Amino acid sequence: MKKEIVLATDHAGFDLKEDLKKYLIKNNFSIKDFGAHENDSTDDYPDFIMPAAEYITNNNTLGIIFGGSGQGEAMAANRFKGIRATVFYGGPMEIVELSRLHNNANVLSIAARFVSLEETIKVVNLWLSIDFEGGRHLARIKKLDS
16 A cells, blocks of 8 residues: 655645656655645735645544645644644754654644755655654653643
8 A cells, every 4th residue: 555645735836736746656655735726926824734734633644735834834734733843944854753753743844945855855755754753752742732
């Protein structure tokens, strides 16, 4: 069974989302794409990110979202109980690893204006390969979700 990945973006991350989607499909992932489905500079990220976040929390799956900085998109996603979105805009890969290992991040928000496709693929592959450590970190997750 293919692992499902949810994708969402506004215009700022549209091209990067489309390129990553092709890569993920080629690598045997099932994609649920909440848009944008065209590059429209007048669209608003909440229109795509919020339905994606709701789906992620209701279906216990992982999501990758995109925006110019990734910040607003993560904020929108984090409004949903059960979502733990982390932002990547470059920098140490250990941050991405720890987001899964210690925080059980289920959404990766990528800053499309600061990250190349090559770097995105590298960070997504790392993020998807890490499992939550559990243990003492589980209590923190439960507090976030209560």
